[in-house]
Amino acid sequence: MTTIKDVAKKAGVSVATVSRFLNNSGYVSTEAAQAVTVAVEELKYELNPIARSLNTKKSNLIGLILPDITNPFFPELARAVEDVALTYGYTVVLCNSDEDPEKEKNYIETLKKKYIAGFIVTSNQLDAPHYANANVPIVALDRTINEKIPTVSSNNKEGAIMGTNALLERGCKHILFLRGPEKLNPANDRYEGFMEAIQRSNVRYQVVTCPFHFADSQKIVECILQENPLIDGIFASSDVSAAGALKAAGTAGKHVPDELQIVGFDGVAMGAMLSPGLTTVAQDVYKMGAVATRVLIKRIENKKIEQNFYEVPVKLVIRGTTRSVVE
Amino acid sequence: MTTIKDVAKKAGVSVATVSRFLNNSGYVSTEAAQAVTVAVEELKYELNPIARSLNTKKSNLIGLILPDITNPFFPELARAVEDVALTYGYTVVLCNSDEDPEKEKNYIETLKKKYIAGFIVTSNQLDAPHYANANVPIVALDRTINEKIPTVSSNNKEGAIMGTNALLERGCKHILFLRGPEKLNPANDRYEGFMEAIQRSNVRYQVVTCPFHFADSQKIVECILQENPLIDGIFASSDVSAAGALKAAGTAGKHVPDELQIVGFDGVAMGAMLSPGLTTVAQDVYKMGAVATRVLIKRIENKKIEQNFYEVPVKLVIRGTTRSVVE
DNA sequence: CTGAAAGCGCTTACAG
DNA sequence: CTGAAAGCGCTTACAG
Structure with a gap:
């Protein structure tokens, strides 16, 4: 391993000068700079980041x-x-x-x-x-x-408003909102957005809290769909939940999107692979x-x-x- | 920051002894060990990994x-x-x-x-x-x-044999194999497995190379399904390709699994979210x-x-x- | 079993 | 503008 010492020797200067040149700190004469450049080149010198870290107390x-x-x-x-x-x-x-x-x-x-x-x-x-x-x-x-x-x-809140409106504009009359875990900030912002948009409309809605978990969401939605056959729109706070909802729609025999429309949130690649493809509020992750x-x-x-x-x-x-x- | 020096001083020994104790290298008397232990404890000393690395030329x-x-x-x-x-x-x-x-x-x-x-x-x-x-x-x-x-x-080859047999046992009479990129070792092993299993049967088959990419796979399968309406089984070399095939089946109006059965390879979480859920050869990633x-x-x-x-x-x-x- | 000392490869006041 | 020297916090022959 070639060290700063080798470079200094080859360039005919001190290690301090080499270091200064390498770090662009302090003055270095043009000649010294030149000599160091050549030496570095010839020796293919590369600075040892560990040794540097020990001094600077910083790493990359x-x-x-x-x-x-x-x-x-x-x-x-x-x-x-x-x-x-x-x-x-x-x-x-x-x-x-x-x-x-x-x-x-x-x-x-x-x-x-x-x-x-x-x-x-x-x-x-x-x-x-x-x-x-x-x-x-x-x-x-x-x-x-x-x-x-x-x-x-x-901008989770904005996104939730967009998602809700998408459902509203498409004629939904009874929307189920799959709210995310209450300790998640983004989930709460989405909830707020949904509430704001839905309350501006006169459309019926209901909210259920539901983890961002496929199988759980599926089960929850299956139950709710059974209880409330009038639901014709679901806005899920995540794509995974939306996927669960879509699956639930299938087992419930609800045709998507004819009888039930679904919007997710996240924009994960999986959404495109579902059938039908998932409409979603995509984050630019x-x-x-x-x-x-x-x-x-x-x-x-x-x-x-x-x-x-x-x-x-x-x-x-x-x-x-x-x-x-x-x- | 407390250093090995501080510990040595507190313990009334040299830094060498502390180091030896800490690294469990070389002899350290019971008393010294005891003193060091106490000092480390009291000072809440933690070894600096960077300084160590500089010496040992190793990190974790x-x-x-x-x-x-x-x-x-x-x-x-x-x-x-x-x-x-x-x-x-x-x-x-x-x-x-x-x-x-x-x-x-x-x-x-x-x-x-x-x-x-x-x-x-x-x-x-x-x-x-x-x-x-x-x-x-x-x-x-x-x-x-x-x-x-x-x-x-x-064991990709074994897996491919299992996947192929799954289709065979379920009555497929004309199987399409979605082969993965030819420069991928695992993909080639899967191809080998497929060939071995299919040739033991007297079932018709065809092979097409297809990237591990959803939309591309979908397109390719759509074409092939159109050309060959007799295909009643698809074995894809990856779940993503299988998802594409499933989507293609949908647009082609082929009912899965009644008219067309599909098996994937990988065992990715997305497989469960599809409708119907994807049968697959799951790797234990x-x-x-x-x-x-x-x-x-x-x-x-x-x-x-x-x-x-x-x-x-x-x-x-x-x-x-x-x-x-x-x- | 232990300590003084050199060394890992750098940076950085400091004096000149 | 430059170099000698101390120091970053450890490890490791070596001598005792």
């Missing part, structure tokens, strides 16, 4: 803390984070927290020992004070930890991840960030679980 | 190189890797390669500079010699790099990841590993795209 590792990469929402997020991290020379450490504050804390602690540069955190159970005091740059997704920590999320990462890197590099709250717009994707708009 | 980072975490096959794999890595005190760095050998090399090089402990590699375009010479522990998934590098994969990680850690820790090839059994999951067995 970014921790991505999420509940479970297995949840279809997260892979794309992770992908975005990694893509932009790579662009800026950072590497990402994957941390599945299972929403367990202990696991989160553990990760934060172990990674801080490695001088992690910062964290992107997606979680709903997160131990807010712990993060607030972590003393390391953080960006939160979908949940505000405090005013000082930048947050990026979808990739963009969320990308924005979060850029903001984090700005914080890491002590650059000013314009705002502390970033909202990524959501988009209605019309597929086969809804009919055409009623004029 | 594991690199997970995969084509794209967004592909539904990989999140579960990543999850497994992270779970067992955590158990053994390792942390995982996520690397999306897009099957690009350059990106792979880059990751290997940058992570080696960080003294990465080892790699788990899933890729099909991988630059075999580069890996073979990487001079760092590696475990490969689904592809043999060379005899010295341990490999774990599903989590197990593959777990096995790979354990083997890697053994290699890292210079423990003997029993074998260089691990095959994880596959399992037939019967759902709604197939009928009951013909007696």
Whole structure:
């Protein structure tokens, strides 16, 4: 392994000069710079990041803390984070927290020992004070930890209004809203949006809380459909729930979209694979991840960030679980 | 930050002794050990892994190189890797390669500079010699790099035989096999299995190569179904392709499973969400990841590993795209 | 069984 | 503009 010492010797300067040149810190004469450049080139020298970290107490590792990469929402997020991290020379450490504050804390602690540069955190159970005091740059997704920590999320409320209106415009007269877990911020925002839109109409509706879980959603919807044959529209707070609803419609013998229209939320790839294809309010998950990462890197590099709250717009994707708009 | 020096001072011994004790290397008297234990406890000392790495040229980072975490096959794999890595005190760095050998090399090089402990590699375009010479522990998934590098994969051929037989036993008389990309080892193994099973029967069949891509598969199957109305069974080499086939069956007006039966391969969660639920040859992806990680850690820790090839059994999951067995 | 010392490969005041 | 030197927090021969 060739070290900074080798470079210094070859260039005929001191290691301090080489270091200064490499880090673009302090003055280096043109000749010295030239000599170092040549030496680096010839020796194919590459700086040892570990040795650097030990001094600077910084690394180029970014921790991505999420509940479970297995949840279809997260892979794309992770992908975005990694893509932009790579662009800026950072590497990402994957941390599945299972929403367990202990696991989160553990990760934060172990990674801080490695001088992690910062964290992107997606979680709903997160131990807010712990993060607030972590003393390391953080960006939160979908949940505000405090005013000082930048947050990026979808405009969930807007999206829910769009989704509700989609059903309304298509003639639904009795809408079932599948509300997500009440401790999830985004789920609550979606609920708010639904309520706002539905109450502006004079359409009947009912709300049931339902986990973001396929089989559970299916069961719940099956029951409700049996009790309420009049339901002709379902707005699910997630695509997975919507998939459960669609399956339930099948077993209940309700034709989709003729007798029952369904709208999901998320925009996960699976939606297109269903039959009929799932109409959904699609989040731009990739963009969320990308924005979060850029903001984090700005914080890491002590650059000013314009705002502390970033909202990524959501988009209605019309597929086969809804009919055409009623004029 | 409390350092080993602080501990040494408090315990009244030298840093060398503390280090020896902490690493369980070399002799340490019972008294010294006792004193160090107390000091560590009182100071809440935690070893600095970066400083250690600089000396030992080792870290507890594991690199997970995969084509794209967004592909539904990989999140579960990543999850497994992270779970067992955590158990053994390792942390995982996520690397999306897009099957690009350059990106792979880059990751290997940058992570080696960080003294990465080892790699788990899933890729099909991988630059075999580069890996073979990487001079760092590696475990490969689904592809043999060379005899010295341990490999774990599903028993794809067996699985394909099972899948084919499932269709045969259920009375299919004309089977379409959706073969995967020819440069993918697992896809070829599945093809082999199909051929072996189908040729033992006297059933008609045809094979078409088809990417592991939903919309493409749908299109291809739509065409073929039109040309060959006699096809009454489809065995797809992946669940995504199977989903495409199922969709195609819908647009072609073929009832599944009455007129057309479909079997997929992979066992991805999405399969259960389709209507009807997808019958499939399920891989135990989590197990593959777990096995790979354990083997890697053994290699890292210079423990003997029993074998260089691990095959994880596959399992037939019967759902709604197939009928009951013909007696 | 133990400690002084060198070394891992860098960065950073400091003096010049 | 530059270099000698101390230091980041550990590990590891080596001598005792």
